[in-house]
Amino acid sequence: MDGVVLCEIADEVPPESPEDPTEFRFGKRRWVFKDYLVEHQEEILICIDKCQNARTRKLKFMSIRQESGSCILVLCHEQTHVRARDIEMEVGEQILPLFFKDFRGSLEFEVAQQEKEHKRPLKTYVTTKLYDALYEKHRQTINVEQERSLDLPKRFQSQLRKYQQRTVSWMLGREQQITQVPANFIVLHAIDGRSRVFKHKYCLQFYPFEEEIPKISLPPGGILADEMGLGKTVEFLAMLLMNPRPQDSFRNDYWHQRLEEFSDEVPLKRARISKKDEVFCICTKKHGKRVQCTKCHRWQHEICMTISDTSDVPHMCPSCWSELVKSGERLVESGATIIVSPNAIKMQWFEEIHKHISPSLKVLLYFGLHSTFWVSPFDLAQYDVVLTDYTILRNEIYHTTDFKSDRQMRHQQRYMRPNSPLLMVNWWRVCLDEAQMVESNTSAAAEMVRMLPAINRWAVTGTIDELPPLLEFVGRPEVCRPPDAWQTVDKAFQLNYKCEPLLELLEHSLWRTCKSKVEHELGIPPQTEVVHRLELSNVESLYYREEHLKCHEQFLAAVAKHTRHNADNSSCLASISPQLLRIILKPFLRIRQTCSVPVVFNSNVSSTDYLHPQDLLARLKSNNENECKTELRSWASSYNGLAAIYFIKNDFPQAIKYYNLLLKLANEYNEQNISQVHWLPLSTS
Numbered sequence: 128m129d130g131v132v133l134c135e136i137a138d139e140v141p142p143e144s145p146e147d148p149t150e151f152r153f154g155k156r157r158w159v160f161k162d163y164l165v166e167h168q169e170e171i172l173i174c175i176d177k178c179q180n181a182r183t184r185k186l187k188f189m190s191i192r193q194e195s196g197s198c199i200l201v202l203c204h205e206q207t208h209v210r211a212r213d214i215e216m217e218v219g220e221q222i223l224p225l226f227f228k229d230f231r232g233s234l235e236f237e238v239a240q241q242e243k244e245h246k247r248p249l250k251t252y253v254t255t256k257l258y259d260a261l262y263e264k265h266r267q268t269i270n271v272e273q274e275r276s277l278d279l280p281k282r283f284q285s286q287l288r289k290y291q292q293r294t295v296s297w298m299l300g301r302e303q304q305i306t307q308v309p310a311n312f313i314v315l316h317a318i319d320g321r322s323r324v325f326k327h328k329y330c331l332q333f334y335p336f337e338e339e340i341p342k343i344s345l346p347p348g349g350i351l352a353d354e355m356g357l358g359k360t361v362e363f364l365a366m367l368l369m370n371p372r373p374q375d376s377f378r379n380d381y382w383h384q385r386l387e388e389f390s391d392e393v394p395l396k397r398a399r400i401s402k403k404d405e406v407f408c409i410c411t412k413k414h415g416k417r418v419q420c421t422k423c424h425r426w427q428h429e430i431c432m433t434i435s436d437t438s439d440v441p442h443m444c445p446s447c448w449s450e451l452v453k454s455g456e457r458l459v460e461s462g463a464t465i466i467v468s469p470n471a472i473k474m475q476w477f478e479e480i481h482k483h484i485s486p487s488l489k490v491l492l493y494f495g496l497h498s499t500f501w502v503s504p505f506d507l508a509q510y511d512v513v514l515t516d517y518t519i520l521r522n523e524i525y526h527t528t529d530f531k532s533d534r535q536m537r538h539q540q541r542y543m544r545p546n547s548p549l550l551m552v553n554w555w556r557v558c559l560d561e562a563q564m565v566e567s568n569t570s571a572a573a574e575m576v577r578m579l580p581a582i583n584r585w586a587v588t589g590t591i592d593e594l595p596p597l598l599e600f601v602g603r604p605e606v607c608r609p610p611d612a613w614q615t616v617d618k619a620f621q622l623n624y625k626c627e628p629l630l631e632l633l634e635h636s637l638w639r640t641c642k643s644k645v646e647h648e649l650g651i652p653p654q655t656e657v658v659h660r661l662e663l664s665n666v667e668s669l670y671y672r673e674e675h676l677k678c679h680e681q682f683l684a685a686v687a688k689h690t691r692h693n694a695d696n697s698s699c700l701a702s703i704s705p706q707l708l709r710i711i712l713k714p715f716l717r718i719r720q721t722c723s724v725p726v727v728f729n730s731n732v733s734s735t736d737y738l739h740p741q742d743l744l745a746r747l748k749s750n751n752e753n754e755c756k757t758e759l760r761s762w763a764s765s766y767n768g769l770a771a772i773y774f775i776k777n778d779f780p781q782a783i784k785y786y787n788l789l790l791k792l793a794n795e796y797n798e799q800n801i802s803q804v805h806w807l808p809l810s811t812s
Contacts, residue, residue: 130203130204130205130206131203131204131206131324131333131334131335132191132201132202132203132322133201133202133203133204133226133227133317133322133324133333134201134202134226134227134317134318134319134322135161135199135200135201135317135319135321135322136160136161136164136171136188136199136200136201136202136226137151137153137158137159137160137161137164137199137200138158138159138161138197138199138200139156139157139158139190139197139198139199139200140156140157140158140159142157144157147159149165149168151168151172153175153188153190153200154190156190156198158200161319163318163319164225164318167225170221170222170225171222171225174218174221174222175188177214177217177218178214178218181212181214181215183212183214183215183218184205184207184209184215185204185205185207185209185211185212185215185331185332186202186203186204186215186218186219186222186331187202187203187205188200188201188202188203189201189203202222202226204324204332204333206332206333206334208332208608208609208610210609210610210611210614211235211330211331211611215331216235216236216239216331219236219331220236225318226317226318227315227316227317227318228316228317228318229314229315229316230315233326233328233329233331234328234329234615234616234619234625234628235329235330235331235611235612235615237619237624237625238615238618238619238622238624241618241619241622241624242618242622245622254621255641256620257620257629257633258352258639258641259641259644260620260626260630261630261633261634261637261639262639262640262641262644264630264634265297265634265638268634269293276292277292277295277296277365277369279365279368279369280368280369282368282484282485282486283364283365283368283483283484284482284483284484284485285361285365285483287361287362287365288358288645288648288649288650289645289648290357290640290644290645290648291357291358291361291362291365293640294351294353294362294638294640295362295365295366295369297638298349298351298362298363298366298585298638299366299369299370301345301347301348301349301635302347302348302366302370302556302583303347303370305344306344306345306635307342307343307344307345308342308343308345308635309340309341309342309343310325310340310341310342310343310605311327311328311329311612312325312326312327312328312334312340312341313325313326313328314336314340323336324336325337325340327609327612328612328628329611329612329615329616329628330609330611330612330614330615331611332609332611332612343605345602345603345635345636346584346601346602346603347582347583347584348556348583348584348585348601348602349585349586349601349635349636349637349638350562350585350586350587350588350591350594350597350598350601350636350637350638351363351585351586351587351588351638352587352588352589352591352637352638352639353589353638353639353640354589354639354640354641354642355589355590356642357640357642357645359587359589360475360476360479360560361479361483363558363585363587364479364480364483364484367464367512367556368484371462371555372461372462372555372582374462376460376462377460377461377462377508377555378460379459379460379505379508381457382459382505385451386421386440386441386443386505387441389421389422389441389443405426406426406427406428407425407426407427407444407446407542407543408426408427408428408431408432408542408543409427409431409445409496409499409501409542409543409544409545410428410431410499410542411541411542412428415428415429415430416428416429416430417429418432418434418442419442420442420443420444420447421441421442421443422443422444422447423444423446423447425444425446427442427444431499431500431501432444432501432503433500433501433502433506440505440506442503443503444543444545445501445503445543445545445546445548446543446545448503448504448545448546448548448551449545449546449551452504452546452550452551453528453546458504458551458552458553458580459504459505459507459508459551459552459553460508460552460553461507461508461552461553461554461555462508462511462555463507463508463509463510463511463512463513463552463554463555463556464511464512464513464554464555464556464557464558465493465512465513465514465515465549465554465556465557465558465579465581466512466513466514466515466557466558466560467515467516467517467520467557467558467559467560467576468514468516468517468559468560468561469516469517469560469561469564470516470517470518472560472561473492473514473515473516476514476560477490477492477514480512488511488512489509489510489511489512490510490511490512490513490514491507491510491512491513491514492514492515493507493513493514493515493519493549494515494519495515495519495520495522495523496522496523496526496545496547497519497522497523501545501548502548503548504548504551504552507548507549507552508552515549517564517565517572518572520571520572520575520576521570521571521572521575523547523549523575524571524572524574524575526544526545526546526547527546527547527550527575527578528546549579550578550579550580552580553580553581553582554579554580554581554582555581555582555583556581556582556583556584556585557576557579557581557583557584557585558585558586558587559576559585559586559587559588559600560587560588561587561588562586562587562588562597562600563588563590563591563592565596565600566591566592566593566596566597573596576600577599577600584600584601584602585601586600586601594607594633594637595607595613598636601636603636606632606633606636615628616628616629616632617629666743666744666747667743669747670721670743670747671721671722674717674718674721675718675721677714678714678715678717678718679714681713681714682711682714682715685710685711685713685714686711689707759792759796762792763789763792763793766785766786766788766789766792767785767789769785770782770783770784770785770786770789773785
């Protein structure tokens with residue numbers, strides 16, 4: 128059977144046996160409770176009825192046929208990561224203490240009770256409270272060695288502050304030390320004396336019993352989330368220099384040998400080009416200096432293959448590389464770090480590397496296959512740092528096996544479509560800068576970065592909305608799976624009920640330094656604040672008041688839409704998610720823009736340029752005129768509609784009255800062309 132048997136509940140009553148008042152029916156069979164459950168039979172029967180009516184999946188009662196031929200009724204758990212329903216939580220809270228003699232309560236039930244009593248909305252995004260608690264957790268665990276000054280390489284040109292040294296020490300520990308933590312399981316012994324299971328500490332999830340609680344080896348890497356302006360780039364570069372990959376681990380003797388074997392068949396320098404040999408390249412050009420693949424003997428352009436005259440490595444075309452890797456060949460090992468960042472700051476990384484490291488590292492700017500330039504995995508592996516951006520990765524996702532079709536083409540293929548070389552290299556380190564850009568699990572960039580093979584995985588960001596996607600990227604999926612477990616520890620922290628479970632999960636994966644905590648280490652001189660108060664002109668004041676009223680109404684509408692009403696007639700927001708926070712704060716952004724740069728927001732008239740007082744007055748007049756015309760048209764339409772209704776009712780005097788009012792309105796505003804009167808053949812009799 129699929130699932131985990133939690134406890135034996137009842138035995139089947141043979142059909143020939145006389146009926147007994149203590150027996151009950153389930154699934155067209157008669158059953159009698161085990162002796163150890165007789166005193167709780169009423170409670171169990173209620174739970175059985177609830178599960179049958181709700182068709183529960185996580186917890187369900189079912190009959191199992193034994194080897195002797197008789198059946199027993201058991202409570203079993205289906206191993207699914209679907210979130211537990213409310214009815215399953217209710218049943219679990221009632222029957223687990225009855226079926227397991229060592230069950231002493233569980234956090235998910237306690238949090239559910241606390242949430243019912245809680246009157247304020249829960250924030251589903253990462254808060255300053257979490258950062259502060261995690262900072263204190265790290266401060267308590269810092270050992271004497273981490274407090275010592277780091278022995279930075281001489282080529283590192285910058286001097287780290289104390290808090291930066293602590294950060295780099297933590298990062299080095301995450302890459303160099305093997306950390307094992309026990310799985311979040313507890314052992315439960317069933318009252319039947321036979322069943323033993325593992326239960327997740329934080330959710331209604333059970334697992335088959337093993338002699339020891341499994342241990343989880345934490346992957347090297349983590350999330351560096353220092354506040355903006357504290358020098359995350361410098362910290363990462365210092366760690367990069369202090370922990371290079373050992374040379375013996377990426378010599379790639381295997382690939383050297385393979386390329387030599389292919390080159391023995393067709394010498395690269397002596398290959399002749401015959402007239403019938405056509406170019407089969409990643410571009411569609413037919414002319415240009417060519418180079419021949421040592422494996423398939425087809426020709427490509429030297430410029431497209433980025434082959435230099437000084438290169439002594441035998442050339443293998445992109446298609447052959449793709450076939451070899453797809454067929455199960457090993458990846459090309461590398462000591463390089465690939466850094467993925469937004470396009471706007473990619474060159475900033477390039478400049479920072481040359482600024483802080485001298486002599487500088489060997490850096491490659493990777494522009495992707497859509498630029499019609501191929502960089503072989505072997506060449507990629509020779510660099511120290513490879514820089515690319517999320518836009519390139521979004522295009523690169525279409526050069527993976529998931530997006531390539533194996534169907535036969537009607538016409539001969541004119542150019543090759545290889546797999547991305549980024550996926551053919553086992554990188555020493557991958558770093559996502561501004562990692563909040565891939566928090567969405569559905570984006571192409573997020574899908575591509577998760578596919579990058581790497582030994583050390585780092586997410587660098589100063590702004591975190593959702594932690595689970597980043598934790599999955601750095602190799603900690605067990606933290607946020609099952610989803611119920613993550614939701615439990617997150618709510619327990621937000622409710623200020625039990626904070627330690629969440630901090631224990633994040634202690635080895637997330638590092639955050641806030642300016643407020645290290646202000647004394649920054650060495651910044653005291654700030655001088657000078658306030659200048661500006662008076663708004665009459666026109667600007669009018670515009671501000673109108674915009675303030677609109678933003679006030681938008682804010683109240685957004686809050687009312689997501690308000691939860693409590694039993695005691697009080698109300699609050701159901702929860703505050705990053706998406707809801709952006710909706711609520713949008714009116715505040717608009718009113719702030721109004722204060723700093725007067726801009727007219729209108730569907731008909733809009734501008735993003737600064738408006739001088741005269742321009743602003745002209746825009747306000749134009750907007751007011753359009754609004755008045757709209758109201759007049761609505762007024763005229765109402766008269767028209769009322770007249771038509773009375774005409775249908777054969778109440779012609781009332782219909783004539785409203786038509787006259789409409790004609791009067793049209794005469795008063797005849798220049799606006801606001802009305803179109805129904806032509807009706809009214810009888811004068």
